[in-house]
Amino acid sequence: MAPDHKDQIFGTIGLAPGIEDAMVKRLTLGETGGPARTSYEVRLIRTEPGFAVYATDITRLVQAETVQRDILQTLTKTFASLTIGLTVFDRTRSLALFNPALIDMTGLQPEFLIARPGLISFFDALRDRQVMPEPRNYGTWRTQINEMVETARGGLYQEVWSLPTGQTYRVTGRPYPDGDVAFLFEDISIEISATRRHRLQMDLRQSVIDHLEQGIAVLSDDGSLIFCNAAFGALIGIDPDRSLVEMRLHDVIAACRERSFGTGPWGDIEQRIASNALTAPIRYSIALPDNSALALQVLPLGRGQAMLTLSKHQSALLNAAALETG
Template sequence: MVNLTVSNSVILGGLVVVFSFAVLWLIGMSRTGQNNKRGVQEHAVHSNSFLFRNEDLIDHDADTMPLPSAETEDESDWQRMRKWLGFRFSDLPERLGDLTADLEIESNTDGLKSRLEFSLGNKAVHLTLSEPVTPDSATLHETLRQQALLQGRSDAIDAAPMPIWATDKDGNVIWENQASEALSDDHKEQILLALGDAPEPGLSASKRVSLENPVGPSDLWYDLKAIGSDTGALHYAADITRIIRAETIQREFVQTLAKTFANLTTGLAVFDRNKNLALFNPALIDLTGLSPEYLSARPSLISFFDTLRDRQVMPEPKNYASWRSQINDMVKTAAGGLYQEVWSLPSGQTYRVTGRPHPDGAVAFLFEDISVEILATRRHRMQMDLRQTVLDQLDEGVAVLSAENRLMFCNKTLGTLLGIDPDGSFADMGLSDLLAACHRRYPDVGLWAEVEEKITRKSLSSPIIDTVGRPGGDGATCRVMPLGGGLTMVCLTQIVAEISGMTTADLT
């Protein structure tokens, strides 16, 4: 038990009085502060202090220190801190030892009045990070809402299938998503090297790069894009390996087609869905006379046919005003697989032009020189006409039956004798029809029955020669003989009934 003297009691009583007045003053100040809370908080800030010596962090008052891990063994604490602060504060000194005076830097990425203060001390640098205090609950709620939105966007970017990363002004990676983290260190180094320096703020740079594939035979391809900002750059790497492979396969396929069609005599012109020439072969050059330089320039379909018209490699249109609409109609018809036309050129050549549809709106035109074929057809027709004319001049009626026992042709004399006109009939005349006409004109049941039986059974091995007709009437000499290839020839020669007192029997 402590014994208090009078003097001690006086002193203690005085202290109690002073303490009581102090408490009352603080309570009053607290109540006054309630009324001015908003104004006070507008100027309040939170701050953390960090003490560095020789680039090493030796003390701080932060609850947590989420500094990035050191990438190399010789990376200092300040370099890690610099990366941590870099996305909000630019122009940070590379080394604290380079500071010659106190420095203050404000945040350049948000509307908050955040700042960094560097204070030089005795062989040490005192760094203060100051953040404004939220003035009221509504502002706090809005801040949390914005943070939630940013977190959602961050999660979306982090889960994106394409590599995305951010770098500071020195090119150091300060953030990357999962796809970027999945890249090998070697591929990351090649990509960063290919991109080079970050573009200026507001500008962008693009580049395509191929990387060696460690698990496959073909390279990996990426389309790279960097967008500059005040704090560094944002980078994107789109994997286009499949697109490149598809383009390579398509290009090789086109080359294969070109080699395949190179030796064809048929000219080929393939127009893509944009109606530009995509493929042609040497035969097209030979048939049209168009230069390889012109065709290699990939002319449009309209330009291609206009040039053909100018070079008289296609018939001159009767109405030039409707020429383009005719070309469009031709393309539409070809797209339906229906276009085919024969062009008779002023040079005497004849081309058959065929339009064929291709997938994805493309269309191909085939140019065939059928001049020899047309000439041969014309010669054959002339020969047939000549033969028919010669046969029509004979006094003997001649008919030829096919291997299927159908009438192939007969001369004019036979038509006159039998009263038939095969060319004027819609239906083909067969063996039975021909022999029925013969029997009506020259009745002979036995002979015509024998002829029909032998021809039908293909047993006519030798000619049948006989005289047919009504007794006392006109008669005819009939000859039926086999020809090669299963053909049969029937000949009738009219016999005059009486000439100078001779009878038909005398003539035979």
């Protein structure tokens, strides 16, 4: 203890006649000639002769409390700025913490949340406001909620709620070692809409390409078949969607060679694509034994990817051998 702190402590607490039998007080005193400050917890206890004064240096404790308070304020500001709704239920399953985003997402009244409702009451309120899917059997719904909490305690709970309003929430339950359970409510409506829109666009694109008479196949830089329309599959007799293994360049070339009864520059095409030596479009006309012909194009797509196109046409003038036309 600094030499002048003793006098400052006695001067601060005073010893008035009406003082209680015991008193606890915190004091923060400065050092003479310097900015350093020391915090004390002072205990004043009445004894037979008079008073006993105990002063304990709690500077580190006060500093730790200050840091904790600053962290709590930072977390509070962070939670307040989150767009994800947050609820934390303590081990007694009472609401212990929530953030403003939860109010915005659920429409629950702040007074209701401040009153620390129980877990079932909270989800009852969500159900009443149609902020959770309507249970098919209300009699077993409460049991399902309890099971949901138990699942969350195991760190496994995550569910997507499609609401009657058209919104979609992703609800995640996260357990904590002390028995608390946090639930995160994330509005993924835009994400889901974008995914559905993208899927519809992809399905439409696939449908359009499948209706083309020209067969189209795309190979990745590692030789994997990443796209094949219906016409291409029909022309060479493959169905990648039903294949149990991934089709690769060699498999596609083998199917083409078999379909054309061995004719055609398939070995050269395979070598060029495999060695990434395809720098310009190549066109072939491949005669088939039934007097039909396959018009073949091999086009580089960049980054080692290649596209094959096939179209069938009739011609009585074609020779039986494959003729390179470009």
